[in-house]
Amino acid sequence: MNTGRGIPEEVIEAVLRQHDIVDTVSKHVHLTKQGKYMKGLCPFHSEKTPSFTVTPDRQIFHCYGCGKGGNAIKFRMELEGLTFPEAVRLMADEAHIPYEAGTGGSAGDSPRNLELEQQLQAHEWTAKLYHFLLKNTEYGKSAMDYLKSRGFSEKAIDTFQIGYAPARWDTLVQFLEKRSFNLDVMEKGGLLSSKQDGSGYVDRFRDRVMFPLHNRSGKVIAFAGRVLGEGQPKYLNSSESKLFSKSRTLYNLHMAKGEIRKSRQFVLFEGYGDVISAWEAGVHNGVATMGTALTESHAAMMRGLADEVIVCYDGDQAGQAAALKSIPILEDAGFQVRIAMLSEGLDPDDFIRKYGAERFHRKILDGAVSSVKFKLIYLRKNHILLEEDGKVAYIKDAMEVIAPLSSPTEREIYLKELSAELQVSFESLKQECNEKRQSMQKNNYAGDNKGKRWNNGRHKTGQASMPELLPAYHVAERRLLAFMLQDDEVARYVGDSLGDQFNLEDHAAIAAYLYAYYAQGKPPDASRFIASLQDERLEQSVIGIAMMELPAEWSTQELDDCIREVKKVPQMKQIRRKKEEMVSAEKAGDFLRAAQIASEIIALERQ
Incomplete structure (x- = not known):
C-alpha cells in the first residue's frame, strides 16, 4: 500500500523500526534521563533551560519551548531541512532498507511523484548536455576561455560538472522533446520558460556558464547561470519549484x-x-x-x-x-x-x-575572529577614534556587544583589549559595563531568548507563567484520545460509546484516523500513527496529546466520565438556545409557550 505521500507504508514503518528516536536524537542532542523521559537543549532554537523532551516508549520528541515535535523522520526533516520523501529515502538508505519494498509498485506511483521523478531525470540529462557542450563543441569555446581566464582548472570543471547553455532559444527544448519529456512539466521544474504568446516554450538559460545545483543526496535539482558578456541579469538561478528552494x-x-x-x-x-x-x-x-x-x-x-x-x-x-x-x-x-x-x-x-x-x-581560515571581535571591528569603522566624541560613541556601541556576554572572563578579555586600544582605564570600562548589565537586567526578563517568537517569555525566573485553562470537555476529549493512542481496546470502547461526537473538529478527525488505523490491525504506536497522518496541524495535536501524563491502567469509570463530559456540550448548547427562546416568548407575551420551553429545559438539565 502506498501512502498519500507516494511512499510505500511498509517502508515508512521499517524506517521507524530501524531508527530509534533516542539513537537518532542523541547524535545531535546531549540527552539526560529524567524518569521515563530524556531531556536536553533543543537543537531548533537557543535555550538555557532544557525543554526538549524525548519519550522512548512512544518514540516521539517534543519541545515545550518552540513547539516542534514528531517521530524520528520528523526530527531529521526539521534538523536537515528535508521533505518527507527525502528524509524517508535517506533514512532507508542508511538502514539498507529497499525504498520500494514489498509493494509490487514504486514509490513514485502517484502523478505528483512521477512529475518529480521526470524533473529529476531531466535535470541530470540537462547537466550532462551543458557539460558536453562546454567541453566538446565550438559553442562552448568562449565559455571555456572565460572559465580558464578566471582560474578554473579542467579538474574543477569536471568535478563540479560546469557547463554552457548556448545563445539559442531552443537547444534544450529540442533536446528534451526528442527524449519524450513533457515540456509542461519541464517548465514547472524551471528548465524552460513559456513563450509570451503561449504558443510553446523556450530555453530558460541562454549564453550562460552553467553551474548545476544538487540536493544533499547529490541529485541535480536546479542550475545557476552566469551570463557571458554584459547581459542582465548577471546571475540567474532556476525558478523556485517543488525540487528547488533557494532558502x-x-x-x-x-x-x-x-x-x-x-x-x-x-x-x-x-x-x-x-x-x-x-x-x-x-x-x-x-x-x-x-x-x-x-x-x-x-x-x-x-x-x-x-x-x-x-x-x-x-x-x-x-x-x-x-x-x-x-x-x-x-x-x-x-x-x-x-x-x-x-x-x-x-x-x-x-x-x-x-x-x-x-x-x-x-x-x-585559521585567523578567523570570534563573532564578538568581528562586531567590535565592524563598529569601530563607524567612529573617528582620534576625536574624544568618537571614542565615547564607540565605547557606548561596544558596551552593547560586550555587556550581554554571560561569561565574566570573556567580558574581561574584550574590555582589556578595548582599554589598550583606546588608552582608557580598564576599571572605568568595567564599571560602565556593569552599569549597562544592571540596566539590561532591569529592563528585561531573565528568561531565555527574550523576544524570540518561539520562546515568547518561557522559562522566566522569578515569575511563574500561568498555564492556559482549557474547558472541561476539551480536557476530556484530549484524555480520551491519549488513552486511545495507547490502547486499541479503549479506541473500540470510545468508538461504540461516542463515535465521532467529539466537539472539536481536530479531535473528531484524529479519532476518525485512529479508528481507521486500528481497523487495519495495527498495534498501538504513537510514532507510526503520526507517520500515517498527512496534516501538519493534526500531527502537532497528536504529539501534544501523546505527551500527556496518564495512569498506567485505565478504567471504564474514567472513560465514561470523560464521555459524559463530551456529550454534555451539545446538550448545554441546546439548553442555552432554549433559554434564549424562553426569554423571547416572555417578551412577546406568549407565556404558555414560555412555560412549555421551561419544562423542556428542566428535562434537558435532568439528562
Whole structure:
C-alpha cells in the first residue's frame, strides 16, 4: 500500500523500526534521563533551560519551548531541512532498507511523484548536455576561455560538472522533446520558460556558464547561470519549484558533507566561484547560499552536521554587512561562529588566486575572529577614534556587544583589549559595563531568548507563567484520545460509546484516523500513527496529546466520565438556545409557550 505521500507504508514503518528516536536524537542532542523521559537543549532554537523532551516508549520528541515535535523522520526533516520523501529515502538508505519494498509498485506511483521523478531525470540529462557542450563543441569555446581566464582548472570543471547553455532559444527544448519529456512539466521544474504568446516554450538559460545545483543526496535539482558578456541579469538561478528552494539549498553540500561531519565545521561562502576555488585550495567543507541571504532554514539544515561555522564572505562593505547579519541566525541555531577577515576588499576567490592556498588557510581560515571581535571591528569603522566624541560613541556601541556576554572572563578579555586600544582605564570600562548589565537586567526578563517568537517569555525566573485553562470537555476529549493512542481496546470502547461526537473538529478527525488505523490491525504506536497522518496541524495535536501524563491502567469509570463530559456540550448548547427562546416568548407575551420551553429545559438539565 502506498501512502498519500507516494511512499510505500511498509517502508515508512521499517524506517521507524530501524531508527530509534533516542539513537537518532542523541547524535545531535546531549540527552539526560529524567524518569521515563530524556531531556536536553533543543537543537531548533537557543535555550538555557532544557525543554526538549524525548519519550522512548512512544518514540516521539517534543519541545515545550518552540513547539516542534514528531517521530524520528520528523526530527531529521526539521534538523536537515528535508521533505518527507527525502528524509524517508535517506533514512532507508542508511538502514539498507529497499525504498520500494514489498509493494509490487514504486514509490513514485502517484502523478505528483512521477512529475518529480521526470524533473529529476531531466535535470541530470540537462547537466550532462551543458557539460558536453562546454567541453566538446565550438559553442562552448568562449565559455571555456572565460572559465580558464578566471582560474578554473579542467579538474574543477569536471568535478563540479560546469557547463554552457548556448545563445539559442531552443537547444534544450529540442533536446528534451526528442527524449519524450513533457515540456509542461519541464517548465514547472524551471528548465524552460513559456513563450509570451503561449504558443510553446523556450530555453530558460541562454549564453550562460552553467553551474548545476544538487540536493544533499547529490541529485541535480536546479542550475545557476552566469551570463557571458554584459547581459542582465548577471546571475540567474532556476525558478523556485517543488525540487528547488533557494532558502533550503546550499551549494556543494552533497560533496562537502563528509568532510563537514569529520571536522564538525562549515566554511560558509557567498558564491559558487568561492566554493570551487576553495575546494581546489584544499577546503573541502565549504558551501554557499544561492543568490540569497542566509536563512533560518539554511542554519537548521547545517546544524545536524557541525558545531562551528567560519563565515568567509567578501571583504568589501556589502560582504561584511552580510556576514554581520548571518551571526544571529547561526548563533540562534546553536553554532559557534567565527568570521574570516579578508583584506583589501578581496573575495575568497581573488585572495586564493593572488596569495595562494597556504596563506588562505593560515591567515584567513585559521585567523578567523570570534563573532564578538568581528562586531567590535565592524563598529569601530563607524567612529573617528582620534576625536574624544568618537571614542565615547564607540565605547557606548561596544558596551552593547560586550555587556550581554554571560561569561565574566570573556567580558574581561574584550574590555582589556578595548582599554589598550583606546588608552582608557580598564576599571572605568568595567564599571560602565556593569552599569549597562544592571540596566539590561532591569529592563528585561531573565528568561531565555527574550523576544524570540518561539520562546515568547518561557522559562522566566522569578515569575511563574500561568498555564492556559482549557474547558472541561476539551480536557476530556484530549484524555480520551491519549488513552486511545495507547490502547486499541479503549479506541473500540470510545468508538461504540461516542463515535465521532467529539466537539472539536481536530479531535473528531484524529479519532476518525485512529479508528481507521486500528481497523487495519495495527498495534498501538504513537510514532507510526503520526507517520500515517498527512496534516501538519493534526500531527502537532497528536504529539501534544501523546505527551500527556496518564495512569498506567485505565478504567471504564474514567472513560465514561470523560464521555459524559463530551456529550454534555451539545446538550448545554441546546439548553442555552432554549433559554434564549424562553426569554423571547416572555417578551412577546406568549407565556404558555414560555412555560412549555421551561419544562423542556428542566428535562434537558435532568439528562
